[in-house]
Amino acid sequence: MPKIELYKLFNKKGYILFSPHHPFFVEERFARYLKAFKGEKTEILLHVEDKEQEAFLLSLSEDFLRIQKNREGYTITPQKSAEEVLEYLKGAFFDTLRKEDTLLLEETKNRDLFYHYGRFRFRGFYGILHRLFPILFIMHGIPGFQPMTWDMLIGDPYFEDRNFFELLRHYQGISWGIERAFEDMTLRVVENRALQVLNDIVREDENGEGFAQAFRVCTRLGLGFLKDFFWPATQATEHSEWTKFMRPPVPLFPWREPQ
Amino acid sequence: MDEISIVFPYIFVYYTVKRSVEKETLVNWREDLKEVKVPLFILPARLLGWYEEGAWAACPSESLSEISTRFRGTSSFLLHFEVYSPSSSSPLSEGEMESILARFEGMIDEFLYSLSLYERLGWNYRFMFSLCLVAYIIGLFSVNTWWFIWFRQPYLALTGVDNWWKKKRLLGLARCKAWSISPGEDKRRQEALDELYSFYTTIPQGDPNYLERVIHFLEEQKKRNRAFSEIQRAYILLQKREQEESYLLKRIAHTTWTKVKRFFLGDLLLIPEVFVPHLCVPIRDLAFIPFQEKEEGDAQNRTLQALQ
Numbered sequence: 001m002p003k004i005e006l007y008k009l010f011n012k013k014g015y016i017l018f019s020p021h022h023p024f025f026v027e028e029r030f031a032r033y034l035k036a037f038k039g040e041k042t043e044i045l046l047h048v049e050d051k052e053q054e055a056f057l058l059s060l061s062e063d064f065l066r067i068q069k070n071r072e073g074y075t076i077t078p079q080k081s082a083e084e085v086l087e088y089l090k091g092a093f094f095d096t097l098r099k100e101d102t103l104l105l106e107e108t109k110n111r112d113l114f115y116h117y118g119r120f121r122f123r124g125f126y127g128i129l130h131r132l133f134p135i136l137f138i139m140h141g142i143p144g145f146q147p148m149t150w151d152m153l154i155g156d157p158y159f160e161d162r163n164f165f166e167l168l169r170h171y172q173g174i175s176w177g178i179e180r181a182f183e184d185m186t187l188r189v190v191e192n193r194a195l196q197v198l199n200d201i202v203r204e205d206e207n208g209e210g211f212a213q214a215f216r217v218c219t220r221l222g223l224g225f226l227k228d229f230f231w232p233a234t235q236a237t238e239h240s241e242w243t244k245f246m247r248p249p250v251p252l253f254p255w256r257e258p259q
Numbered sequence: 260m261d262e263i264s265i266v267f268p269y270i271f272v273y274y275t276v277k278r279s280v281e282k283e284t285l286v287n288w289r290e291d292l293k294e295v296k297v298p299l300f301i302l303p304a305r306l307l308g309w310y311e312e313g314a315w316a317a318c319p320s321e322s323l324s325e326i327s328t329r330f331r332g333t334s335s336f337l338l339h340f341e342v343y344s345p346s347s348s349s350p351l352s353e354g355e356m357e358s359i360l361a362r363f364e365g366m367i368d369e370f371l372y373s374l375s376l377y378e379r380l381g382w383n384y385r386f387m388f389s390l391c392l393v394a395y396i397i398g399l400f401s402v403n404t405w406w407f408i409w410f411r412q413p414y415l416a417l418t419g420v421d422n423w424w425k426k427k428r429l430l431g432l433a434r435c436k437a438w439s440i441s442p443g444e445d446k447r448r449q450e451a452l453d454e455l456y457s458f459y460t461t462i463p464q465g466d467p468n469y470l471e472r473v474i475h476f477l478e479e480q481k482k483r484n485r486a487f488s489e490i491q492r493a494y495i496l497l498q499k500r501e502q503e504e505s506y507l508l509k510r511i512a513h514t515t516w517t518k519v520k521r522f523f524l525g526d527l528l529l530i531p532e533v534f535v536p537h538l539c540v541p542i543r544d545l546a547f548i549p550f551q552e553k554e555e556g557d558a559q560n561r562t563l564q565a566l567q
Contacts, residue, residue, distance in 0.1 A: 155387060221314070
């Protein structure tokens with residue numbers, strides 16, 4: 001069952017979802033889609049601090065639930081049905097994970113097929129080579145070249161074409177897999193202790209350095225991939241090693257201009 | 260001669276029909292589903308990678324190729340990991356267990372994906388170049404001069420043979436139908452791991468040879484309890500992984516075999532080698548309590564702060 005992991009991280013303002021994957025090595029993600037194409041159901045694992053506190057599905061914005069005050073108390077009007085809420089969540093995953101992966105697929109596919117494009121057309125490499133067929137008879141006097149020439153005229157284009165076909169089939173399968181993976185998926189919420197510790201550190205935000213501390217600790221908690229989140233976060237929001245270059249330099253000893 | 264010409268079409272039809280029936284019949288794999296149980300140990304360690312500095316490791320006592328021998332001959336199987344961790348005040352939570360499983364599954368899927376993709380192309384290339392080999396041999400007998408030995412294509416008949424061998428051994432992993440993980444219940448393993456952990460705490464912090472010391476300790480205890488040898492095996496795998504996951508060691512040809520291979524095949528290696536993953540993931544240090552004694556913030560250089 002292909003699994004997509006999501007971590008619910010605290011980022012001082014609110015919560016964000018972080019998905020650990022490599023930004024440009026595609027194998028892990030594409031393997032997932034190939035499995036989806038073969039008919040396996042995608043599972044999204046949402047890591048949270050505490051399952052008990054997860055009433056986040058109830059505290060939705062006004063688009064989902066409208067609360068109005070009246071004489072007796074409050075009127076609560078659900079704006080959307082449960083199905084619509086699920087559709088909304090699906091749309092959210094669709095917008096982030098799927099869009100990114102589709103672009104990546106196109107890029108990888110074009111890169112891998114670049115070598116093959118146009119090679120088998122009339123004006124392409126093998127087209128020109130085939131028009132050189134009479135060379136076999138011209139070269140009759142030099143028998144040593146015969147095996148190589150046969151190979152170039154008949155062997156190479158045949159096998160290269162097969163490679164082209166295999167690659168096309170492979171990437172077609174992945175693109176169908178992407179479509180299928182986001183059609184039917186299950187969302188599972190799990191409690192993660194390491195995540196809780198990290199979120200607590202950021203929440204406490206000691207010396208205004210919550211992200212820096214979380215950055216140092218996250219590897220030891222087994223969530224090393226979060227370094228890629230905490231380090232830029234440090235750069236954006238906290239005093240860090242880099243800001244010291246933006247200040248006036250500190251003198252090593254008092255300096256006096258010669259009179 | 261007549262008999263052969265009569266029989267041949269029947270043989271041909273028989274095998275074609277048999278093959279298509281095998282392909283098209285829906286097999287109910289639930290009928291013979293074998294459960295492969297693998298003990299998984301949470302090993303106290305200090306990993307060194309950029310993304311895992313100071314973490315412990317979750318490591319089974321068998322490598323992937325050893326696990327693959329256990330389901331040979333079964334049509335489908337399920338893989339179940341039994342987790343043993345040293346007793347701790349904050350044991351592994353559900354999410355952490357699931358993340359171990361998800362990462363193992365991801366690693367194996369990624370491996371199978373690359374292997375099957377490269378093998379599709381590699382098989383094709385090997386077939387093509389073995390035909391070249393035939394042409395080469397014809398040339399050898401039909402031509403009296405020597406220059407044709409500079410045809411380089413016959414050497415390429417060996418492209419990706421290492422991947423072919425891996426495919427033979429490990430492609431069976433694709434038959435795994437389900438993955439699961441749960442805490443283990445074997446008391447001997449649990450006791451052994453607890454004893455190991457109490458030994459581990461006596462090793463001074465920052466000892467660069469801590470893995471050797473642990474392995475040596477386990478070697479001594481092996482006769483007393485069989486579980487120690489399993490843990491030792493896991494530690495050896497971890498040690499091997501620490502050496503082989505190094506980016507530099509992968510790049511530099513540091514063994515004789517790699518040197519020979521790269522010298523002869525060099526830039527002719529069209530199909531990249533697919534590395535067999537080490538089933539080993541970083542996991543939370545179970546003894547770690549964050550900032551027990553108040554730490555100084557050193558994101559800002561402390562000396563610098565004092566001066567300003």
